[in-house]
Amino acid sequence: MAPKLKVAVVGGGSVGLSFAVYLAQLGKCEIHIFESASAFTEIGAGIEVGYNALKVYKEMGIADEIHEFARDSSGDPSNIWFDVIFGDGRHGLTPIHTLRTPEDSTKLHRADLLSLLVSRLPKENVYFRKHLTTYEQMPGGGIKLHFRDGSTFDADVLVGSDGIKSTGRVRRVMYADKPEDAEPTWSATIAYRALLPISEVVRKLGEHTGRTPTLRLTASGQHIILFPVSHGKYMNLVAFVSDFTLGRHPTWPKQNWIEPSSAQEMLEDYEGWMEPVRSMLAGVEKVQRWAIFEVPLLASFVSGNVVLVGDAAHASTPHGGNGASQGIEDGHVLAQLLSHPLTTPATVSLVLKAYDAVRRPRAQAWQEAAYATGLVYECCGAEGDDEARVVQALEGRMDWVWGVGIHEQVGRAVRVFEESLRG
Template sequence: MTTTTTSQSDMMPIRVAIVGGGIAGLMFAIALTHSSDSKATSIHLYEAASKFTETGAGIGMFRRPWQVMKRLNLVDLVKGMTNVPDPEEDLHLAFKVTKSDEPTSKEHLEVFIPFGNVTLHRVEFQTALAHYLEQKAITTHFNKRLLDYAVQEDGSILLNFKDGSTEICDVLIGADGIHSATRHTMIKLATEEAQAAGNDELVKQLTRPGVKDPVWSGTACYRCVFPAEKLRELNPNHGTLTAPINYIGKDRHIVCFPVSRGTMINFVGFVSHPDKEGTIWEGKTVEQRTHEDLVAAYQGWEPEVEQLVKCIDAPSMWTINTLKALPICSLGPITVIGDAAHAMTPHQGSGAGQAIEDAYVLAALLTHPSMTREKIPQALKIYEKVRLPHANEIQRKSRENGKLYEFVPSEEYPHLSAGAKTADPDQLVKEIVDVAKEHWQWAWTTDVETEKEEAIRLLEEGLKA
């Protein structure tokens, strides 16, 4: 009798719960359906909102996540939204950089890298993913905000939602963003386990500020997307009309680039308070601001910045919260991906890209032909081993880039921050760009396919053992 019950259980589909319908959750669902046997998995996606919605404006995509898009046959989905580098292996303009916190314009330093950088309107991209997913064998539930979860005696996971409902799954993928309830519960339970085991070092790592709950990066940003035609009327030769530009200055900088095939301009204006990094932000994370606020923030900057500011009537101000490097991102049959695992500052333009890479590697493990319920924790630990160190390093480099762009004192590059008032701004910008390019080399010298293959190798070796 027992043997029959076990056999029937093994034949039942693995119940996959994805919490969060942003880019991370949607990409994981797509990756899972791309290679999985629909009879082997039952996929449910739980979204807190009443429909798929996305916050933010533009995103960038370097070669690594673009390769994932190609392998999942998603390129045609976004070709109408952006200009794809051709040929991809050639050097392409990624962005331009100029020191702009003075009234006189400086030379724009052009940065070329293999493949370059694909820019997308975040809402358009997320909407396209959601529509694509409608054709796949998954069940979507809206108005489902996760409160916490509990692993039951039989190994299944009980999900508790804010509306009082519950669901059961075999594996939980937390794609619920920086304020992840999945991560919060996972870190809490991991801390209790480490305390019970007397693992003081792990307890110390798990209880650091910025691990269970986010902390403020010390930076906020003005955000807006506006019609390119407004800028063209002011200056038909404005650099942002054709390429991403990073206007840098002391304690603030601006990143602008065209989206929606050049019809719109994405504006992000950063304002930093370095002494506040690591503190807890107590106010609203998004607030409306006035045109006058924006003018005051960049008073005395070069003409191209003044022209950008003139195009913006009422920007929103976003507080940039982040996580510290997590020591773990999986516990038993639960894991987190994307911002839930490694929310970072946007100064590498790689937050969305890292979510895409997480989704790709994790889906490859969970759709392995030998995958069973019992092997899920092993697969999730392999995902953690392969992906978390890489994502944490990108998180660190993104933070360093932000300091470079705003001449904030850095232990690693003290001479660059000290040179903020140098008589040779062009040389200063060149040195900053050289360091930033070093931080970005992973984007074109490595391939996420290698990480996927390593993850599969570790899984298969573990199965043999």
């Protein structure tokens, strides 16, 4: 038997580990995972696993456990995605519309998802405290990885799942000749993030609103997303503030992307909102202020035997909640291609080009859609704050995202690969 393809995965977040677990299940490759931290960790609290990503997790056999972690997240067994409420108080806490997913909601804590993936991960080839500095495409094929500690590693394929920020080293090396084409850009939006005990949210917003995923709208460039996590013990709060007059990619005026903040700072940005919401914000004890960045629309997700997945390739604004799910789709397609019977060290570059041909158009379409959705959420799009037009803009907006046929997507990628082999 031919030796297994050696795949190096740099970055151990939810996308990288989803890919690694699935690739291990397929059994055709030798997997090595390099993580810069001392343990697998995720930044942030809540994560939404979209219906499109759930299709992948069903194939992996872990969807039931995902649902178990997400149980009680929506406050009932319904498929409520979000109640839509205007934050200026024109209707109080009465929703103007309820958006629903094709199946029950799967919003959960990032740590819960990560722990599930880690439990399914082969542990023998996992390396911590490994900071990639650069890599080389070797003349005879394959990739040599170089780490800060002076060590190196040879692989047939390098998968960069190391995210958007400075840890996104694989993308930076890939685009070293044109760094401006790959440098993350600020989206003119910041977000306050916090976790609140759900009992406190219920006390301020009532039983239904305090337990139900909620999207609040206002005409002044702000919106709040609330959804329960950790089996309904906590409410994940993300409060966005945007200045779209600055344009799509203004200069971020600070050094740090994430800073400590306070309830008082949030209240200043949410002046004029209805009193129950302001009372909830006033009770937040620990809050961080995040600058929301994007990855530019890259010319390619691949170079030779190196490939980008997830946020390293197509980090988007979080509006619509499908960024991680797009990365999970990446992993599904890539794992199937790498496990194809005709995939060898000599054909890897063709495999990765097929991945790029199928995944890049869809992932980048999501990047554009996510940004446009933020305009609708904050009543800064063509709809303004006209309730009927806002509802119309939101209704069905996610159908093309959730409705993807994951097997059809893999089939297209396989056809592209097989056709390339025929020349």
